[in-house]
Amino acid sequence: MKENYDRRKFIKTTAAASMGITMVTSSAVHGKSLAEPGKRIGMIGLDTSHSIAFTKEFNSPEAGSDLGGYKVVAAYPHGSRDIESSYSRIPKYTEEVKSLGVKIVNSIDELLDQVDVVLLETNDGRLHLEQALPVLKAGKTMFIDKPITASLSDAMIIFEEAKKYNVPVFSSSSLRYLENAQRAAKGGLGKIVGADAFSPCKLEPTHPDIFWYGIHGVEILYTVMGTGCKSVSRVSTDDTDVVVGVWDDDRIGTFRGTRSGKSGYGGTVFGEKGNMPLGAYEGYKPLLVEIVKFFQTNKVPVSSKETMEILAFMEAADESKQLGGASVKLDMIRARATAKAKEYLKNNR
Numbered sequence: 001m002k003e004n005y006d007r008r009k010f011i012k013t014t015a016a017a018s019m020g021i022t023m024v025t026s027s028a029v030h031g032k033s034l035a036e037p038g039k040r041i042g043m044i045g046l047d048t049s050h051s052i053a054f055t056k057e058f059n060s061p062e063a064g065s066d067l068g069g070y071k072v073v074a075a076y077p078h079g080s081r082d083i084e085s086s087y088s089r090i091p092k093y094t095e096e097v098k099s100l101g102v103k104i105v106n107s108i109d110e111l112l113d114q115v116d117v118v119l120l121e122t123n124d125g126r127l128h129l130e131q132a133l134p135v136l137k138a139g140k141t142m143f144i145d146k147p148i149t150a151s152l153s154d155a156m157i158i159f160e161e162a163k164k165y166n167v168p169v170f171s172s173s174s175l176r177y178l179e180n181a182q183r184a185a186k187g188g189l190g191k192i193v194g195a196d197a198f199s200p201c202k203l204e205p206t207h208p209d210i211f212w213y214g215i216h217g218v219e220i221l222y223t224v225m226g227t228g229c230k231s232v233s234r235v236s237t238d239d240t241d242v243v244v245g246v247w248d249d250d251r252i253g254t255f256r257g258t259r260s261g262k263s264g265y266g267g268t269v270f271g272e273k274g275n276m277p278l279g280a281y282e283g284y285k286p287l288l289v290e291i292v293k294f295f296q297t298n299k300v301p302v303s304s305k306e307t308m309e310i311l312a313f314m315e316a317a318d319e320s321k322q323l324g325g326a327s328v329k330l331d332m333i334r335a336r337a338t339a340k341a342k343e344y345l346k347n348n349r
Helices: 002-018 049-059 090-099 108-112 125-137 152-165 179-185 215-225 285-297 304-322 330-348
Strands: 040-044 071-076 117-120 141-144 169-171 192-200 229-236 240-247 252-258 266-271 274-277
Touching: 040 049, 040 108, 049 071, 049 090, 049 285, 071 090, 071 108, 108 125, 117 125, 125 141, 125 152, 141 285, 152 169, 152 304, 152 330, 169 304, 179 215, 179 266, 179 274, 192 215, 215 240, 215 252, 215 266, 215 304, 229 304, 229 330, 240 304, 304 330
Parallel strands: 040 071, 040 117, 117 141, 141 169, 192 252
Antiparallel strands: 192 266, 229 240, 240 252, 266 274
16 A cells, blocks of 8 residues: 555656656745635646636635635645646646636645635546545535536536435526626526627547536526437537537427637526526636635526536437437436446445
8 A cells, every 4th residue: 555655656646747746745834824624725727717716706805705715725636637738837826826816736635624615626537536535525615616527427426425414505607697698597587588798618538528618608508508418419510510409398498509609608598588688708707705705605597407418418419419400418428427426435435
């Protein structure tokens, strides 16, 4: 066991050196904690712009009462190991969060000793299961940034383990909190009869197509449509994806993912009392306010059922693309993912 531990430590230290990061020992003195006990946020992953944006919001001297006094006090920097656009950011972002009063630690275990709640920000969804498990075992309430995982089966495992350890977990895109999307979701147009949503849809070979960036538009769609999609079909070109979902009650929701032209986020929702544009992106603050409420109450604002259906929708869209646009049932995607998740849990518990 000691040989394996020493080898892992060597690999971690070597990887950090290759990225230009000086790892900070746990005995380093970083002054008084930014937050009172109970409000200390630990961050995992400094390979995404969200890490910087979220830390600036929480740690700003002007942070309002709606952020509850929560502060990012410690961060474990390592995220993606092989996505260049992600791992190349780590050295710069590490220095930025340090300048905001955040302590950089050597491991997730070390992080968990010093914080009360966790933001799992690693850009690479393939790592989220591996990084989430120690957080769950430590009993720390956790927000997992999009995509919650790079597969439906991994998300199923996370939620199953969260249930086992009785730890609240949720994941969401900030686009869920568009003002008009929330208004429609809360009944402002009466019953929703359909919706169209759009967002950029950059592709990353390590992830299913829509998981990487198109998830923002899919999250908008689900915010107003809710769960209950039964089948998906997809038309795909180099520049554009159009995914059509048919819900159990025969409502239709569409997602348009763009890779050319001016990028943006939004859509249209169709209700029994009228139609409404979903508006422009409003920044991260509304999501952070919801995360703080979650930390304070342990009440999950987005159900695991909805999050897993979003992943099933996106996996079905990939399957449809491979089948030349044929309709794919979400139940088939769920069955396949459930088998994988059960196999993992059988072998790892």
